[in-house]
Amino acid sequence: MIELQNIEKSFGEQKVLTDVNIKVNSGEIFGLLGPSGAGKTTIINILTKQEIADSGTWHLGASAIETGLMLDEDGFNPKTSAYQNLELYAGIYGVKKEHISKTLAQVGLSEAAKKPVAKLSKGMRQRLGLARAILHNPKILFLDEPTSGLDPSTAKGIHELIRGLQQNGATIFMTTHNMQEAVELCDYVALLNKGVIVEEGTPYEVCERYNAFKTVPDLGQVFIQKTGVALV
Numbered sequence: 001m002i003e004l005q006n007i008e009k010s011f012g013e014q015k016v017l018t019d020v021n022i023k024v025n026s027g028e029i030f031g032l033l034g035p036s037g038a039g040k041t042t043i044i045n046i047l048t049k050q051e052i053a054d055s056g057t058w059h060l061g062a063s064a065i066e067t068g069l070m071l072d073e074d075g076f077n078p079k080t081s082a083y084q085n086l087e088l089y090a091g092i093y094g095v096k097k098e099h100i101s102k103t104l105a106q107v108g109l110s111e112a113a114k115k116p117v118a119k120l121s122k123g124m125r126q127r128l129g130l131a132r133a134i135l136h137n138p139k140i141l142f143l144d145e146p147t148s149g150l151d152p153s154t155a156k157g158i159h160e161l162i163r164g165l166q167q168n169g170a171t172i173f174m175t176t177h178n179m180q181e182a183v184e185l186c187d188y189v190a191l192l193n194k195g196v197i198v199e200e201g202t203p204y205e206v207c208e209r210y211n212a213f214k215t216v217p218d219l220g221q222v223f224i225q226k227t228g229v230a231l232v
Helices: 040-047 082-093 098-106 122-134 152-167 179-185 203-209 219-227
Strands: 002-011 014-024 029-033 055-060 067-070 140-144 171-176 188-193 196-201
Touching (some): 014 040, 014 188, 014 196, 029 040, 040 055, 040 140, 040 171, 067 122, 082 098, 082 122, 098 122, 171 179, 179 203, 188 203, 196 203
Parallel strands (some): 029 171, 140 171
Antiparallel strands (some): 002 014, 188 196
16 A cells, blocks of 8 residues: 655655665554654655655555645644534545534544634644544555644544554555554564664564563663664
8 A cells, every 4th residue: 555665765865764665564553653853754755756865665555635744733723613624625625514623522622623723732633633634534544643742631532543544545654763662553564763764664574673562661661772763
């Protein structure tokens, strides 16, 4: 469903991605882990045609209208309501208005539908961003740090929603700093550091490789100890 081969990308003299190879099968949740500045968002930007790779090839098994995207910068109009913001995108996607309320309910925002976005908490805005990304039932969903900065309860709710989307047939490509989150959610993970894939496999394989199940409870610490790569 998603494939990148030998992707290279630089911004000026700064090399951002080096020989990146990724393959995501249909219906999988793929987790791309790495510290800030590793190049995770650049990969999403290339796949969604917001950036152009310097070399290499990539394939996306869905059209632009069949993909959903949730970024850290949501771009919502703070003066209008949650419903009105989604109404704009419903028009772009050709989605019936009655589906807006259903999607808001899906992310737990029914009671906030009439609230101006400026009055929503960070967690509520992130759920609204997810609502926009899934409004048109995309085949492929890109989630850039979907639970960053959220309290455990809110993050758990988003995890449950992501699993539900997968069960309904979506292929999900997500970035995260959190190895524990990747273990709970993902079918396959890759660790990106300074633009290079330095580790990959199923979460179980990766954890077993580094003896993570017998060492420390914070799986992120395993990578710091064994690879020197901190997921922050």
